Amino acid sequence: MSMVRDRAPTRITAAATATFAVVGLGLIAALLLGAWPLIGEPRPLANLLGGLWDPLRGAYGLAPFFVGTVVVTATAMALTLPFSLAVAVVLSRPLPDGVRLGATRVLTVLTAVPSVIFGWWGLLAVVPWVRARFGGAGFSLLAAGLVLAIMVTPTLSLLFYQALRSVPRAFRDGSAALGATPDQTLVRMELPCALPLLIQAVLIAVARAVGETMAVQMVIGGQTVLPTGLTSPGATLTTQILTDMSIFPPGTRGHAVLDVMALVLMVGMYLLVRLAERWVAMP
Amino acid sequence: MTWLMGLIVALACLSSSGVLSVRSQHLTMVGATSALPYLRRAVAGWEAEHPGYTVSVSGGGSVAGLIEVSRGRADIGVSDVRPNQVLTGKVDLQSLALGRLPILFIAHLAVGVRNLSRAQLQRLLMGQSTNWKAVGGTHTPVIVMTRPLASGSLEIVQHEVLRGGRVTPRAIVALSNGAMLAAVQETPGALGFVESGNIPAKVAVLAVDGQVFHPHNAGQWPFYAVPRLYWRPQASASVKSLALYLATREYRPQYGIFDRVS
Numbered sequence: 001m002s003m004v005r006d007r008a009p010t011r012i013t014a015a016a017t018a019t020f021a022v023v024g025l026g027l028i029a030a031l032l033l034g035a036w037p038l039i040g041e042p043r044p045l046a047n048l049l050g051g052l053w054d055p056l057r058g059a060y061g062l063a064p065f066f067v068g069t070v071v072v073t074a075t076a077m078a079l080t081l082p083f084s085l086a087v088a089v090v091l092s093r094p095l096p097d098g099v100r101l102g103a104t105r106v107l108t109v110l111t112a113v114p115s116v117i118f119g120w121w122g123l124l125a126v127v128p129w130v131r132a133r134f135g136g137a138g139f140s141l142l143a144a145g146l147v148l149a150i151m152v153t154p155t156l157s158l159l160f161y162q163a164l165r166s167v168p169r170a171f172r173d174g175s176a177a178l179g180a181t182p183d184q185t186l187v188r189m190e191l192p193c194a195l196p197l198l199i200q201a202v203l204i205a206v207a208r209a210v211g212e213t214m215a216v217q218m219v220i221g222g223q224t225v226l227p228t229g230l231t232s233p234g235a236t237l238t239t240q241i242l243t244d245m246s247i248f249p250p251g252t253r254g255h256a257v258l259d260v261m262a263l264v265l266m267v268g269m270y271l272l273v274r275l276a277e278r279w280v281a282m283p
Numbered sequence: 284m285t286w287l288m289g290l291i292v293a294l295a296c297l298s299s300s301g302v303l304s305v306r307s308q309h310l311t312m313v314g315a316t317s318a319l320p321y322l323r324r325a326v327a328g329w330e331a332e333h334p335g336y337t338v339s340v341s342g343g344g345s346v347a348g349l350i351e352v353s354r355g356r357a358d359i360g361v362s363d364v365r366p367n368q369v370l371t372g373k374v375d376l377q378s379l380a381l382g383r384l385p386i387l388f389i390a391h392l393a394v395g396v397r398n399l400s401r402a403q404l405q406r407l408l409m410g411q412s413t414n415w416k417a418v419g420g421t422h423t424p425v426i427v428m429t430r431p432l433a434s435g436s437l438e439i440v441q442h443e444v445l446r447g448g449r450v451t452p453r454a455i456v457a458l459s460n461g462a463m464l465a466a467v468q469e470t471p472g473a474l475g476f477v478e479s480g481n482i483p484a485k486v487a488v489l490a491v492d493g494q495v496f497h498p499h500n501a502g503q504w505p506f507y508a509v510p511r512l513y514w515r516p517q518a519s520a521s522v523k524s525l526a527l528y529l530a531t532r533e534y535r536p537q538y539g540i541f542d543r544v545s
Contacts, residue, residue: 054452056432128469137426137470139455222431222456233455243456246347247433249354252369 028266034250034259048260053224055244060257062264064226068141068234072216073209075145075230080153080205085198087153088160089186104161110154119218122147127219134231139221142230147215152205159201163194196279203276207269213238237261310338310525314348314361315435316459317384317478318510321538322361322529329528336521342459345435345510346370352513358522363435363478363508376513379530382540383507384478386436387496389464389486391473395420398490404444407474410451415472428466428475429454436460436478439508478508480539501541510540 038044038060050061087107091100126146131138167190175185191198213236221233222243235243241258248254312322319342326338343351345362352360353371363384366376388404390396394415399407406412407425415423429450430437441449457463460477467473468485480501482488488496496504512526535541 054449123465131470136424137455137473139466139470217458222458223453224456225452233453235456243431243458244433246344246350247431249350249370 031259031263031266035256035263038253038256038260048257051226053240055248055254055257058253060253062237062257062261064224065235065237065240065261067226068220069210069236069238071141071227071230071234072144072148072220072236073206075142076148076152076209077202077206079145079149080156081202083149084153084156084160084205087157088164091157091161092164092190093182104158107154107158111158113151115151115212115215116218118147118151119215122215122219130231136231137221137233139219139233140231141220141227141234144216144220144234144236145230147219148209148212151212151215152209155208156201156205159204160198163197163201164190166197167193199279200276203272203279207272210236210268210272211238211265213242217242237265307335307337308521310336310358310522311356312338312340312359312361312512313343313351313357314359315345315363315478315508315510316342316461317363317436317508318361318381318538318540321381321532321535321540324534324538325529325532326525328532329525332528333521333524338525344431344433345438346433349376349513352376352515355515358514358518359526360513361510362513363510364438366513375516377516377518378511378513379526381510381512381530382535383501384510384540385480385496385501385504386439386476386506386508387479387483388474388476388489388491388506389467389483390475390489391467391471392485392487393421393471394423394474394487396489397487398493398495401444401492404489404491405446405448408440408445408450409448410453423472425474426470426472427451427454428457428463428470428473430460430463430476431456431458435508435510436476439506440476443506478539480536480541498536498539501536501539 038048041047047060048062049066050059051063052059052061053064087103091103095103122143126143127138127140129138130136130140130143130146134140134142171189171193172185175189176182180188216236217239220235220239222235222239223233224235224240227234241261244254245258248258312326319340322340326340330336330338345364348357348360348362349364349366349370350360351357353366353374353376360376361381364370388399396415396418399418403412403418407418408427410427412418413425415421415425427450437450441447455466457466457475460479463475464477464479464483464486467475467477477483481498482496490496491506494503494505512529514522514526
């Protein structure tokens, strides 16, 4: 009886891991099978990289969504990186314990806010601001980037803070003992030491930004042509899957295109994970 | 271990005595978002008359309604898109019409236009006229709002108003009827369309070819969708009962659903 009890944790964890692996592999297999009719066509890349999305007339160009995904993610990261790093640096400075604890708690709570809330807020505040400032409809890549930046900032701030905390205190003390100012210590010692973890944090934030759907959908406008600027409406891979998933039943060409879009996202995420691993493995 | 055995025996006894058995039956409805306000009220009435039954009502669009019901993932699909083999396979769905749901063309209050000819409306929706000044309005760029491809109202607009033409690909996509209304209310220069039997607030409801929509003359309004309730041939009696109940409530006009169509 006791042997059975002793082996239970190992068996339970092994079963859970095996189940997870089967589900993951099953998902990839389902996407590959669904996408295969399109991948197997002549010149699949030429068809998929076109700029025209008119699925009811057989045009499945994904370029507007690739551009939308890249621009929105880049905008969000450009806006959030300096802000998140600033928050993390402040938290890593000498602060009263209560202030630090309160601030980290607030950030932790903000990481748990559902994305639809950010989207709603974006609809009420960000879209009108973009409209008033730049004209047009307000629904735009810029609005999506702003909402994403605000969504990602709490997570990225906490990850940056953990990265800075990983630098041994003795290093900081040593730097101070050699006469370096706090800013010199930060720029020349702490940031370089924490660089692998900082880059890993950025890649995690990029993955979250690329994968976010609901909040982006609510403010981006859903336009399916190549955007002409940052203040133009647009769409990303994830928002277009959300918009059109109900019109293409399994087995149709349109459904195969959505499977291709999902596969592209998964491959992108995999590459980000590999990059993150590579940076952490740096000496 | 003894306590575990005791628990199993207790659960078995409770189950056989019927204490734990669940007698309620759950039905699901999926489809057109435009009919949701009416359906939610009517379903509550049907549930009150049929104790033990619960019904969940969700959106997803007309196309989703047809796909879900034909694949057996919903008991009733609500759709104003005509079924075709791509959507429903070889399932011969049965249906009942809820009635006529007017499709209104709405614009932001500041565009300075209240009446359009059908040709002007076509040019605006297709992106051929890009400023309200071209149709007698203020000097404001036109921002066309549309619905996703799965929307029944988009299909009807493209079929009935654009005569097979397409809404400009530069249109902004609103995922639901309510989102469309809110976007047009807030966006200067916006032009869109909603399924509604009442005159929506804070937007200009456009007359087309001199015909002005009013709930009292809803029968004469030329642009309308006909949302229908669809179910599979082998559906249970309770599903058919629910569909019949929903299709015959007298208060449908309060929700903008007029003149039942057979």
